[in-house]
Amino acid sequence: MRSFQLHRASSIEDALHAINDRDTFLIAGGTELLNWMKEGIVSPRRLVDINPIAELHEIRVESAAIRFGALARMSDIAHHDTVSRDYAVIREALLSSASPQLRNMASIGGNLMQRTRCPYFRADVDLACNKRAAGAGCSALTSDDRVSAIFGRNEHCVATHPSDVAVALAALDATIELRSLRGSRTVPLNDFYRLPDRSSVSETILRQDELITSIVVPAPAATRTSRYLKIRERSSYEFAMVSAAASVQLRGEIIEDARVALGGVAHMPWRFRTGEAALKGVKLADAAAIRHAIAGEFVSARAGHHNGFKVELALRTTIRAIELAGGAA
């Protein structure tokens, strides 16, 4: 690990002045960054420790929303009373992530900012990975792509975003508040992520000089219910093969409104807006009708060499998540 200067930020303003530099990285929980530094994937000359900034740790219940400070820990959010009662999909997404120890260390902001990567990214031997070295190529395209994306694939990167809570937040139309020395801006989470292209393989639209200050989630209607379903080969401590966050509003047995987002299938959380519209008026107990409603989303699905199973798996996971969200056994 290359040595670095460590600067403890005393305020958001102080942190913003410090990060306007390509070789300076913020450190929050450190559970992602320290791995990259140990493996030589990144070598910052300076780290800015933002943990002393108290306001960034707050979880605040507001009249029509809940606000998570960017440094709120995954475990604290998951065990928060209001989250448990009203935002089950967020709680379930968080508790299915990583391990208890990591959840005590990792921040929600850092979780959203995880690199989209596949195992080639941190291989011990230097294998072509555009995320590791821009322009190096993508090994997964021609080799082992079993865990890769089925939506939004391109030649730059076919990995999937590792965050579970990002998928839940995508389904709930969360917004992210960003701050820089130039001012603040609010970005819908569904617009925060981007596909890699010729100009950049960056996962987000976050600018070099910006800091995430909070994530805001609108309060659901009292009768709206939600669930997160994570499918993976191990029952814990593993990324999703496919996951689905579903939030439904029922009128009797009929789906009046649905929000659906998928994880493990794309470079970022993948929202099914067309499928959501088609789900209106569908009977919750009618699995065939639910399948028919979301089938259109899969017209654009593209498998790689070894992940063809993901298409059907994603379909079934989505149906099941919707059923569970609606209270089906």
Place this chain on the structure above:
Amino acid sequence: MPTDLFSRRELIELGLATSAVSLVPGAALAASEESGPAATPGPQHTSDRVVRSFTINGTAYKVEIDVRTTLLDVLRERLGLTGTKLGCDRGECGACTVHIDDQPMLSCLVLAAMSEGRKITTIEGLARNGSLHPVQTAFIEHDAFQCGFCTSGQIMSAVACVRERRARSDAEIRERMSGNLCRCGAYPQILAAVRASMSLEPA
């Protein structure tokens, strides 16, 4: 080998104490604290050193360290608290689990330089006045280890599980303990030890 005079542990601790006293802080200590692959080629600039204070198992420590040093390395290499183990060094196995402000965390992914003022508890800090912690006793009674390498981390997670009292079933205990891997496969016995510690009825 003076096996009559010193146990192997005492011999290592003696060597550690001697080297800590006689070496000038700097190059030699920095070499033992670096982790990860070979250093970046090119001119090596002076590594930044910092001074940090924390409480470990009720004792106050003040150390001068390379800024890159993980909490795990401070515990094991600097302070001789070798009960906490280095497994994967990348946050995937849980062998390095300690409590920081009473919360289980992975010391291999914590920079000691970011732990100023923290209350740290390691496996060495569980026993009281020569008596084992009830969770330690339960691990012995339920044969919850084979090689013992993961055991420190398992016990640290188990103590938190028992303290939190959230787990109400075998499935929930397993989930709560899922951050600690056991290559020997002592999971059923570990589960039994935690269940007994929580006084839950047997499944």
